[in-house]
Amino acid sequence: xxxxxxxxxxxxxxxxxxxxxxxxxxxxxxxxxxxxxxxxxxxxxxxxxxxxxxxxxxxxxxxxxxxxxxxxxxxxxxxxxxxxxxxxxxxxxxxxxxxxxxxxxxxxxxxxxxxxxxxxxxxxxxxxxxxxxxxxxxxxxxxxxxxxxxxxxxxxxxxxxxxxxxxxxxxxxxxxxxxxxxxxxxxxxxxxxxxxxxxxxxxxxxxxxxxxxxxxxxxxxxxxxxxxxxxxxxxxxxxxxxxxxxxxxxxxxxxxxxxxxxxxxxxxxxxxxx
Amino acid sequence: xxxxxxxxxxxxxxxxxxxxxxxxxxxxxxxxxxxxxxxxxxxxxxxxxxxxxxxxxxxxxxxxxxxxxxxxxxxxxxxxxxxxxxxxxxxxxxxxxxxxxxxxxxxxxxxxxxxxxxxxxxxxxxxxxxxxxxxxxxxxxxxxxxxxxxxxxxxxxxxxxxxxxxxxxxxxxxxxxxxxxxxxxxxxxxxxxxxxxxxxxxxxxxxxxxxxxxxxxxxxxxxxxxxxxxxxxxxxxxxxxxxxxxx
Numbered sequence: 001x002x003x004x005x006x007x008x009x010x011x012x013x014x015x016x017x018x019x020x021x022x023x024x025x026x027x028x029x030x031x032x033x034x035x036x037x038x039x040x041x042x043x044x045x046x047x048x049x050x051x052x053x054x055x056x057x058x059x060x061x062x063x064x065x066x067x068x069x070x071x072x073x074x075x076x077x078x079x080x081x082x083x084x085x086x087x088x089x090x091x092x093x094x095x096x097x098x099x100x101x102x103x104x105x106x107x108x109x110x111x112x113x114x115x116x117x118x119x120x121x122x123x124x125x126x127x128x129x130x131x132x133x134x135x136x137x138x139x140x141x142x143x144x145x146x147x148x149x150x151x152x153x154x155x156x157x158x159x160x161x162x163x164x165x166x167x168x169x170x171x172x173x174x175x176x177x178x179x180x181x182x183x184x185x186x187x188x189x190x191x192x193x194x195x196x197x198x199x200x201x202x203x204x205x206x207x208x209x210x211x212x213x214x215x216x217x218x219x220x221x222x223x224x225x226x227x228x229x230x231x232x233x234x235x236x237x238x239x240x241x242x243x244x245x246x247x248x249x250x251x252x253x254x255x256x257x258x259x260x261x262x263x264x265x266x267x268x269x270x271x272x273x274x
Numbered sequence: 275x276x277x278x279x280x281x282x283x284x285x286x287x288x289x290x291x292x293x294x295x296x297x298x299x300x301x302x303x304x305x306x307x308x309x310x311x312x313x314x315x316x317x318x319x320x321x322x323x324x325x326x327x328x329x330x331x332x333x334x335x336x337x338x339x340x341x342x343x344x345x346x347x348x349x350x351x352x353x354x355x356x357x358x359x360x361x362x363x364x365x366x367x368x369x370x371x372x373x374x375x376x377x378x379x380x381x382x383x384x385x386x387x388x389x390x391x392x393x394x395x396x397x398x399x400x401x402x403x404x405x406x407x408x409x410x411x412x413x414x415x416x417x418x419x420x421x422x423x424x425x426x427x428x429x430x431x432x433x434x435x436x437x438x439x440x441x442x443x444x445x446x447x448x449x450x451x452x453x454x455x456x457x458x459x460x461x462x463x464x465x466x467x468x469x470x471x472x473x474x475x476x477x478x479x480x481x482x483x484x485x486x487x488x489x490x491x492x493x494x495x496x497x498x499x500x501x502x503x504x505x506x507x508x509x510x511x512x513x514x515x516x517x518x519x520x521x
Contacts (some may be wrong), residue, residue: 173359173361173363174363174365176321176326176359176363177359177363177364177365178365178377179326179352180324180326180352180355180357181352181353181376181377181381181425181426181429182349182350182352182353182377182381182382182429183349183376183377183380183381184349184381187380187381191376191380192365192376195367196365196366196367199367
């Protein structure tokens with residue numbers, strides 16, 4: 001495809017000649033070779049190497065960190081389910097037409113403005129320490145609960161905007177067709193508008209979820225020992241930073257498949273629309 | 275009793291008055307074709323009859339029900355009026371069969387089996403049965419428009435509104451859609467048709483209405499309108515059509 005987006009084709013050399021492939025390989029090797037040489041020959045490298053790239057410490061800390069990382073996976077998987085539902089609700093509220101729904105629309109606007117505005121880390125702190133301190137009967141005191149709750153609040157605001165863009169992108173003639181057949185407004189939304197909207201927003205939605213995966217580390221700030229907290233513990237025990245690197249590696253290994261999957265979906269959608 | 279009556283219908287978009295007092299009655303089993311230049315108000319009039327656009331003033335009565343009265347359930351009324359659009363407006367995420375059965379199932383509360391029986395009968399009749407599982411973008415324009423007509427018919431409407439249904443089609447696909455409409459007319463379907471196909475209008479219409487700048491300038495039997503138009507504006511319009519080789 002000529003003039004297509006570069007992002008989805010960046011790793012795609014199929015269809016190029018073997019000469020292009022060779023050029024790509026050589027230039028990549030030269031490029032990264034120069035960077036590696038620069039780093040390795042820097043004055044502080046021996047020190048950095050010792051404190052960040054210690055093989056033994058890496059081996060020793062990885063199992064515990066990987067174990068703790070399962071908590072991150074749990075956190076964002078649970079959060080994602082609630083975000084998908086809550087965000088769709090907010091987006092639908094925001095796209096309800098007519099003066100009678102004004103209060104609901106206003107509420108949805110205030111919500112998205114508020115939770116996109118406050119740094120996630122503050123929401124985690126405020127809810128994580130504030131809500132249990134109220135000591136209200138029936139309100140959970142588990143910091144993990146409040147950590148996940150905070151992520152759901154913040155990310156629902158982002159994802160609601162993604163959904164809303166999708167709903168707005170469905171041509172008004174679709175609603176006209178649905179309503180003219182005697183479907184109610186709610187039925188038109190449910191069977192005609194939202195299904196088309198959701199299909200269109202899957203790539204940007206997955207993009208937000210990549211952000212969420214990383215932000216699952218923020219839950220550590222109010223107590224639960226997930227991968228980042230575990231690596232801090234390991235660092236404190238060894239005075240060596242290698243466990244941070246191990247944690248970073250785990251996060252990257254998890255986001256790369258999702259990122260490639262997102263690229264693939266975008267490319268597929270573009271093929272379909274041709 | 276007429277199937278559709280419009281009395282002094284006015285409609286503005288902002289400061290532009292598109293319909294300036296329309297009076298029109300369509301009898302049961304009558305086919306009325308509206309002709310007129312683009313922007314003369316044909317589409318707006320059809321959308322008003324379907325209540326997709328609220329009218330500013332005037333009355334619209336379908337059968338014995340006044341649409342413009344207070345407190346009417348527009349969803350109930352719309353089930354009795356079928357409309358087909360220029361751009362088909364099929365639901366792209368649904369198969370042909372689902373496009374046709376959605377409204378009968380959700381609005382008329384038919385069971386899936388009943389809705390599908392009804393849909394397949396119609397698809398069969400209009401030569402689309404083998405397309406039942408296709409998605410709209412896999413069909414030709416003519417097939418898509420026939421599906422749109424079937425989708426409207428599946429609600430068993432008493433009145434069909436057709437809004438330039440052949441205008442988006444390649445010339446070689448126009449005939450198959452006009453054939454379907456002709457069949458409906460022969461069956462006695464009451465229809466109000468906005469069209470640019472003059473020879474088709476002449477052929478199929480019981481009555482032709484010339485819409486010009488938001489008013490009905492002239493109406494009468496097709497032979498009269500096309501052969502001996504009385505109004506200068508009608509004469510001008512038809513002259514332009516003839517010069518364009520479209521009549």
